[in-house]
Amino acid sequence: MKKVININFQGRVVPIEETAYDLLKQYTDSLRNYFAAEEGRDEIINDIESRIGELFQERIKNGATCITDDDVNIIINNMGRPKDFADADSATDNAYSGSPRTESVYQQPLFGNGKRLYRDANN
Numbered sequence: 001m002k003k004v005i006n007i008n009f010q011g012r013v014v015p016i017e018e019t020a021y022d023l024l025k026q027y028t029d030s031l032r033n034y035f036a037a038e039e040g041r042d043e044i045i046n047d048i049e050s051r052i053g054e055l056f057q058e059r060i061k062n063g064a065t066c067i068t069d070d071d072v073n074i075i076i077n078n079m080g081r082p083k084d085f086a087d088a089d090s091a092t093d094n095a096y097s098g099s100p101r102t103e104s105v106y107q108q109p110l111f112g113n114g115k116r117l118y119r120d121a122n123n
Contacts, residue, residue, distance in 0.1 A: 004066045010046075010053035015066040023072045024052075027081075034082035048079065 003018045016024070031048060035041040055075050056067055064071070 009056065010050050012053045012057055014053070014056050014060070016056075016072075017066055017068050020067050020069045020072045023069060023076070027072075027076050030082050052079065 004015055005018055005021060006013055006015050007021060008014075009024075028045070028049065031045050032041075035044050038044060052075055056071075059067060059071055
């Protein structure tokens with residue numbers, strides 16, 4: 001039997017197992033470390049934590065007595081870990097590195113037939 005504690009997470013009271021709380025704490029700390037150099041880091045982290053809080057509340061409304069390790073692991077896997085963010089960033093940087101394929105996409109006209117739109121001054 002695991003010890004259950006009540007925490008205040010993003011303005012919500014959440015009953016959570018102590019080991020699940022440790023997992024959540026490690027995850028939020030890793031987010032803080034990853035976004036430490038970002039300009040809007042507080043807002044980004046706040047948004048992620050808000051979404052986690054919503055998922056916790058949804059789980060509790062569905063009949064769970066508390067948040068377990070499995071719940072936290074599922075949420076973390078769905079949200080993504082900071083190392084996944086770094087991998088996605090490097091993949092995005094490689095996609096826009098100026099390869100011929102991406103350049104040709106930007107040279108195509110916005111409209112399929114290449115016609116220009118003009119404003120009718122009378123109507």
